[in-house]
Amino acid sequence: MNKRLMLLLPLVLIVSLFPSQMVSNVHASGYTGTGLVCITSPATATNCSNSAPTIGPVTVGSTFTVGVFINNSQPMGGFDIYVAVNASYLNPTNATLGPLIASPSLTNICIDGSAQTGACTTGTVNGPGVVEASTVESSGTNECSNAPPCSGLAFNITYMVVGPTASTPIFYPADGAGCSPSSVATPTDVCVLVPDALGNTLPENIQGARVAQGVTVNPTSTALSCNSPDTVGMSTKCTATVTDTATSGATNPTGQVTFSTSGSGGFSPSACTLSSIGTNQAACFTSYTPTSVGTGNHNIGASYPGDTVHTGSTATSFSLTISPASPIVSTMVILETTGSPVTTNVPVGSSVHETAVLIGGYPATGVSGTVTYTLYSNGNCGSPGTIGARVTVATSNNVPNSPSFIISSPGNYSFQAVYSGDSSNAPETSGCVLVIFGSTTTSAVICSPNPATMDASTSCTATVTDTSASPTTPSGTVSFGTNSTGTFTSIMSCTLAAGTTTGTASCTVTYTPTVTGHHLITSSYGGDSTHATSANTLNMPVVIHTTTAPASTILGLSPAIFYSIIGAIVVVAAALLAFLALRRRSKALQQSAPVSTAS
Known part of the structure; x- marks a missing residue:
């Protein structure tokens, strides 16, 4: 006989309040009717009762024996029957075959998942509270083949009462495909198989039993508490x-507690299983997540249906305070010519718009509601303001931009975005974004000397000019920079001083280049409360320092003077030599002339 996979499916039977009526045997040649597999008490009964019997009252710690009887069946060659109880209240301790199968063979008896005889069928509902008994006629023939129908005790089971309960059933478990084929047509897949000697499944009905205890059902009370207040989405x-x-x-209640709410929200789990506390209490918990504020108070309920020895009870509802979720809204002012956020020194006449960012809130997929963009002609978002637009929040908290604003007068302006809130989220206001709009300016930078000389300083002057129709003198600072190697004075900026012409201001720094080449000098005006920023550059060449070689000297004299002196000396020397030569000649002439005598 094939073993089958099974799952426990309790079968609740009606408790008979009247004495059992016995079903008479039917003896008919060639019988083809449907038999009945039933629970009998006492186990020695020779027939099934007219309805499911009630056994007891029994008490905790006592034992009793029931029979598993097959009544008015077609001739059979064996059986494979599972019987189950709730192991919290009853525990099967023994099982033995009855006389129905005259010469049993290949017998298996499994109790609580442990083999008493033969082996347990694995992968089935065998386990706590389950008895499986199977056997076949060793002769290979059918029982009662000469005198059908066939009736008799298949096997009996002894139970011990292990837990208090007013009533608990003895039933036949079912297990989908694991109990197919089954002798029972309705309900389907019941783990009862009675075949003939050829393996053909015989039709059977089933009848269980109920075991009653003489116990008192105690009253209960249920109390409920929640962590309050709570926030939507939390x-x-x-x-x-x-x-x-x-x-x-008093004993510990068992079973589950179910929960309810007057508001919008969900429980996880929707019902929790009690765990014992002390000797007369049990508790369990759930998590509640509100999905909208509603009235601001959600009445949470808890209901205990009772168990076999406890009545049910319902808790007084708990008033849970619900607060809306708090998304975060922020806003930026975008200069449309650059696509970048700005806060100060924006030229008058520039086109800007606001873009709001909405983060958080409930649900995580995005909030609903609107965002209102407002422009204020002051620097503190104080009234009055001009509403630029009211836009609807899109999916995933995406907020459309405001329309463009064009500011025509210089001054301090402020921008703000306000989220309206919805049924789950509180209204929120962004910070106040101050943007300073000023008159347009131009910057110019010159350096002198230009070209500059490496390792020699040059003075660089920046001039800022208000280019509006009614210019005023810019103030503030100018920052300098270079794309090459060089140093400015101790700081790379200077403070503007008013020029001689209204609407202009200048300041100067010193720059010392340390390499040759082209140095790009940058001057950047940071603006002031009424003037926008501006910048300019100067491409300044830097050359190496050149020097004139010192003139040569002769004896400390320039060559011209030296040679003029030499020339003079030569002339004098020549004259002297000529004079001396002439004198020598004259003397020689005098010595050679005759001497005259007086007469």
Whole structure:
């Protein structure tokens, strides 16, 4: 006989309040009717009762034995039957075959998932509270083949009462495809198989039993508490405590507590399983997540349906305070010519727009509502303001931009975005963004000397001019920079001083280049409360320092003087030599002339 996979499916049966009527045997040649597999008590009964029997009352710690009887079946060659109980209240301790199968063979008896005889079928519902008994006629023939129908005790089971309950069933588990084929047509897939000797499945009905205890069902009370207040989209813990309020014999309630709410929200889990506290209480908890504010208070309910020895009870509702979620809204002012955020020194006449960013809120997929953009002609977002636009928040918290603003007069302006809120989210206001719009300016920079000489300083002067129709003198500072190697004076900026012409101002720094080449000198005006920024550059060449070689000298005299002196000396020397030569000649002539005598 094939073993089958099974799952426990409790079968609740009607408790008979009247004495059982016995079903008479039917003896008919060639019988083709449907038999009945039933639970009998006492186990020695020779027939099934007219309805499911009620066994007891029994008490915790006592034992009793029931029979599993097959009544008025077609001739059979064996059986494979599973019987189940709730192991919290009953525990099967023994099972033995009855006389129905005259010569049993290949017998398997499994109790609580452990083999008592043979082996347990694996992968089935065998486990706590389950008994499986199977056997076949060793002769290979059918029982009662000469005198159908066939009736008799298939096997009996002894149970011990292990837990208090008013009533608990003995039933046949079912298990989808694991119990197919089954002898039972309705309900389907019940783990009862009675075949003939050829393996053909015989039709059977089933009848269980109910075991009653003489126990008192105690009253209970249920209390509920939640962590309050809570915020939309955020979970809060709610705890239910069930108490057995009996003055004596109180026990721990078991089972589950279900929850409810008067508002919009969900529980996870929707029902929680009680865990014992002390000797007469049990508690469990759930998480509640509100999805909208509603009235601002959600009434949370908790209901305990009871168990076999406890009545049900309902808690007084808990008033949970709900606050809306708080998204964050911010805004930026975008200069449309650059696409970048700005805050100061924007030229008058520039086109700008606001872009708001909305973060958080509930649900995570995005809030609903609107964002209002407002422009103020002051620097503190104080009234009155001009509403630029009211836009609807799109999916994923995407907020459309405001239309363009063109500011025609210089001054301090402020921008702000306000989110309207919705049923789950509170209204929120962005910070106040101050933007300074000023008159347009131009900057010019000159350096002198230009070209500059490496390692020699040059003075660089920046001049800022108000280019508006009614110019005023710019103030503030000018910052300098270079794309090459060189140093400015101790700071790379200077403070403007008014020029001789209204609407102009200048200041000067010193720059020392340390390499040759072209140095790009940049001057950047930072603007003031009424003037916009401007900048300019100067491409200044830097050359190497050149020097004139010192003139040569002769004996400390310039060559011209030296040679003129030499020339003079030569002339004098020549004259002297000529004079001396003439004198020598004259003397020689005198010595050679005759001497005259007086007469």
